[in-house]
Amino acid sequence: MTAMTPTLAFWTDDEPLECVSFLPETPDVVTFTFQAPSGALFRFKPGQFITLELSVPGGPLHRTYTISSSPSRPTSLTITVKAQDGSIGTRWMLDNLRPGVRLRATGPGGTFSxxxxxxxxxxxxxxxxxxxxxxxxxxxxxxxxxxxxxxxxxxxxxxxxxxxxxxxxxxxxxxxxxxxxxxxxxxxxxxxxxxxxxxxxxxxxxxxxxxxxxxxxxxxxxxxxxxxxxxxxxxxxxxxxxxxxxSFHAPVGDTGAVPDDVTLDQEIKAQIAFTASGLTVECAETETLLAAARSAGIVIPSGCTFGVCGTCKIKKTAGQVHMVHNGGITDDDIADGYILACCSNPIGKVAVEV
The missing domain is CATH 3.40.50.80 (Nucleotide-binding domain of ferredoxin-NADP reductase (FNR) module)
Structure with missing residues (x-):
């Protein structure tokens, strides 16, 4: 009989990550190691990042972290975090994230490799x-x-x-x-x-x-x-x-100004249909889809909020938006109808799969 070659399963963000260990590195810096509960392997490019959903007091918080491990060691995935002054998500991780805790995650993403x-x-x-x-x-x-x-x-x-x-x-x-x-x-x-x-x-x-x-x-x-x-x-x-x-910080000197070819007007209203939620909301053109969703009680995972991490990528099925991002989405994704909710302003009637 011919031996069957086992099929390798790779982790997707449909499955949570389970913390299996943590290692203090330097003051206020800890490396957390995760595995997939199913035993799936991890596939990513060295230098990419993931976004974690953290259950902090007050509701879920999404934070983006670079993967510090290498895809050449695919049985686990590590992130190494540093708690800055005033940090909420990272401080919660240092105080609460221990072996056995499972987190929702999205990714990997990014082209820094x-x-x-x-x-x-x-x-x-x-x-x-x-x-x-x-x-x-x-x-x-x-x-x-x-x-x-x-x-x-x-x-x-x-x-x-x-x-x-x-x-x-x-x-x-x-x-x-x-x-x-x-x-x-x-x-x-x-x-x-x-x-x-x-x-x-x-x-x-x-x-x-x-x-x-x-x-x-x-x-x-x-x-x-x-x-x-x-x-x-x-x-x-x-x-x-x-x-x-x-960088996961706003670009230096970024004023949030809109390019000259598009002028958004606070007085002009747009309409957004969140098709999966069955809700349609009205907002000003100057409001982002992410802000409009939050006002309507609709959760769209987000990280950086200025178009770098790509966490808030959603599918646009109808209408026009004005999007000014900072590299968090590829040209192929845009061609396929995807947008970043954090930096997209609706123009007229828009429909998204959220």
């Missing part, structure tokens, strides 16, 4: 929890068994706050081609430090990666940090078509 931009040489620049997509991509390269060519620059306030430091140093010690450069603002007491000190700048870039002009650059971190990286590279004549960044 080195596999989308093939190159012989890469430069990863990150700060704080922005290291997570770089960890996923570096692990993916390490697991391939070939020697990559990656310069990995990470900036932190102090050495004790460098996330994944030991894991990255272990990988760098096992193969050639992973060069690490740690940059800290200050040292830890009674802990000698021989790495770089100060802020990211052009001089530091030249010291850590002398051949930066030959590399594909990926950057992730606070918006002000990424601005300084962009300005440093542009000032040195870097080809900015080879620069890629990931």
């Amino acid at each position: 080195h596999v989308n931009y093939p190159s012989d040489k890469y430069l990863f620049i990150s700060a704080g929890s922005g290291i997570t997509p770089m960890m996923s991509m570096t692990t993916y390269m390490y697991d391939a068994g070939r020697d990559p060519d990656v310069v990995f620059i990470n900036c932190a306030r102090r050495p004790s706050e460098i996330i994944f430091r030991q894991r990255l140093e272990h990988m760098a010690s096992r193969i050639t081609g992973i060069e690490l450069a740690w940059v800290v603002g200050q040292t830890d007491r009674y802990q000698p430090w021989t790495g770089y000190r100060g802020r990211f700048n052009q001089l530091l870039l030249g010291l850590a990666a002398p051949d930066y002009l030959e590399r594909e650059v990926f950057c992730c971190g606070p918006e002000s940090f990424m601005t300084s990286v962009r300005e440093a590279l542009a000032g040195l004549g870097f080809d900015m078509d080879r620069y890629h960044q990931e």
Whole structure:
């Protein structure tokens, strides 16, 4: 008899994720590991993100997190989160998310991945929890068994706050081609430090990666940090078509202004038919579909709320909307009739499958 080859099942967001472990990394930073209750494997591109639905007091909250594990290790999926001042969702996770808890999740999504931009040489620049997509991509390269060519620059306030430091140093010690450069603002007491000190700048870039002009650059971190990286590279004549960044914050200088070709009017009313809910609501053109849905008591999962994460993608079946997004939806999705509810304004009569 011919042996049957088992069919591999891959996780989809129809199934919840179950937390199976959590690991404190640095102060207020924890890595949570998830598995699919069915045993399904995970398939995604290194550097992509997922959106979790968190049951915080006051109702479900959707938050988007980069996957810190690699698809080369598909039996589990990890996210590494840092609780910022005033954070609600991440703080809830640190206090309440424990093994056995199941969460609804959507994704994966995003195009911030080195596999989308093939190159012989890469430069990863990150700060704080922005290291997570770089960890996923570096692990993916390490697991391939070939020697990559990656310069990995990470900036932190102090050495004790460098996330994944030991894991990255272990990988760098096992193969050639992973060069690490740690940059800290200050040292830890009674802990000698021989790495770089100060802020990211052009001089530091030249010291850590002398051949930066030959590399594909990926950057992730606070918006002000990424601005300084962009300005440093542009000032040195870097080809900015080879620069890629990931951000879940509103773009710097974004005023929310509508392009000149469309003028939305607060006084003009639009009509939205939420066909799956059986509701039709009236709102101003200046109100987004997401805001109109919330006012009507209709839940559309959302994350960033300004068109980056893609969590609020819905199918438009009729009518016209004005959508100004920041990369959270592909041209193919738009051609298939999908829109992002958080950054789409209805014009006239519109129908959506919600």
